[in-house]
Amino acid sequence: MTTSFPHTVVDESISAADGYYTLLRIVHLGPHTVRVRVHRDVELEPCFAAAEVLSSEMTWTPLVMHHPDHWFDRTATPFRHINVKAELEPLANDLTQRVTAVLVKTIALPEHVMDVVGALLAVAYGSAGERVITPDDVRWAKANGGPFRAIDRQDGSVLLTKAHRYDCPLLVSESDVPCDGKCQAVQTAGGNPSMN
Numbered sequence: 001m002t003t004s005f006p007h008t009v010v011d012e013s014i015s016a017a018d019g020y021y022t023l024l025r026i027v028h029l030g031p032h033t034v035r036v037r038v039h040r041d042v043e044l045e046p047c048f049a050a051a052e053v054l055s056s057e058m059t060w061t062p063l064v065m066h067h068p069d070h071w072f073d074r075t076a077t078p079f080r081h082i083n084v085k086a087e088l089e090p091l092a093n094d095l096t097q098r099v100t101a102v103l104v105k106t107i108a109l110p111e112h113v114m115d116v117v118g119a120l121l122a123v124a125y126g127s128a129g130e131r132v133i134t135p136d137d138v139r140w141a142k143a144n145g146g147p148f149r150a151i152d153r154q155d156g157s158v159l160l161t162k163a164h165r166y167d168c169p170l171l172v173s174e175s176d177v178p179c180d181g182k183c184q185a186v187q188t189a190g191g192n193p194s195m196n
């Protein structure tokens, strides 16, 4: 699956004083919340330009940096009425582009689906589980068993299944109708090629 994240700036603020100026931008990139910060100080040492992603523990994890050595001399010395956007926006845009390139490598799914697939992985392979799905795995899974369906159930659970044929009442009915018991044939398809 290829993805191109919708990139939405949800907040941007600037501040300037005699000793520094700062641009702070919050961006939504698909499911990710990214913070881009560029800080220009009088001295080189406190300057920084970084893009960080919000983790599930609600902490900011640095993803890309732009060392001030590369832009300190290209930006103006701080003063209170400086045009912060003119000075720092190119750096913020560059960081936003780079962080997008990094994050696009992960497949964007709706958060609800991420939660369910994450739980399936954890249940099947442990809480620190990991599994590579190859194109062969995908071909095999599509060619064998029933169609994959994720069904929201009234008790809040989600049924992930390949155990039913396309026209089983469980898959085609609007409400919670059980399987009619004619689906055993699709459940017995052969072994996964990558497990051989």
Ligand SMILES: [Zn+2]
Residues within 6 Å of the ligand: 163, 164, 165, 168, 169, 170, 179, 180, 181, 182, 183
């Ligand atoms: Zn069925």
